[in-house]
Amino acid sequence: MTAASEVFYRKVLADPLLSPYFDDVDMDRQVAKQAAFLTMALGGPNAYTGRDLRTAHAGLAGLTDDHVDHVIAHLADTLRELGAADDDIAGAGAIAASVRDDVLNR
């Protein structure tokens, strides 16, 4: 999970569409976010409700489907690089996509 977090983190921060949103986020929160994101995406304990994700992203101005698409693509690339099976990658993408409306506050 640490390896996955590092790979995912690097991809998100290297993406000019996404990186500005993390300028003011401290390191602890970024690490917590990655771990929570990956645990959720991999079907781990469902510790986050839609309401939590909605609240967490409500203050991020200008988020669009594009941003979510990029995040999901980085997640899939990360899992692929780590040797995950195609079925698991598709499953993780579907779970991430299922919270799209909460993240986009709609």
Ligand code: HEM
């Ligand atoms: C695919 C859907 C996404 C999931 C599952 C997800 C998951 C999460 C989680 C679990 C947190 C931590 C919430 C907390 O502890 O309060 C969080 C925070 C955050 N997310 Fe996401 N996220 C998603 C999409 C995005 C996108 C598209 C962006 C924009 C680039 C983004 C930017 C952020 C930022 C900046 C924070 C920290 C907010 C703060 O500290 O105030 N997320 N996300």
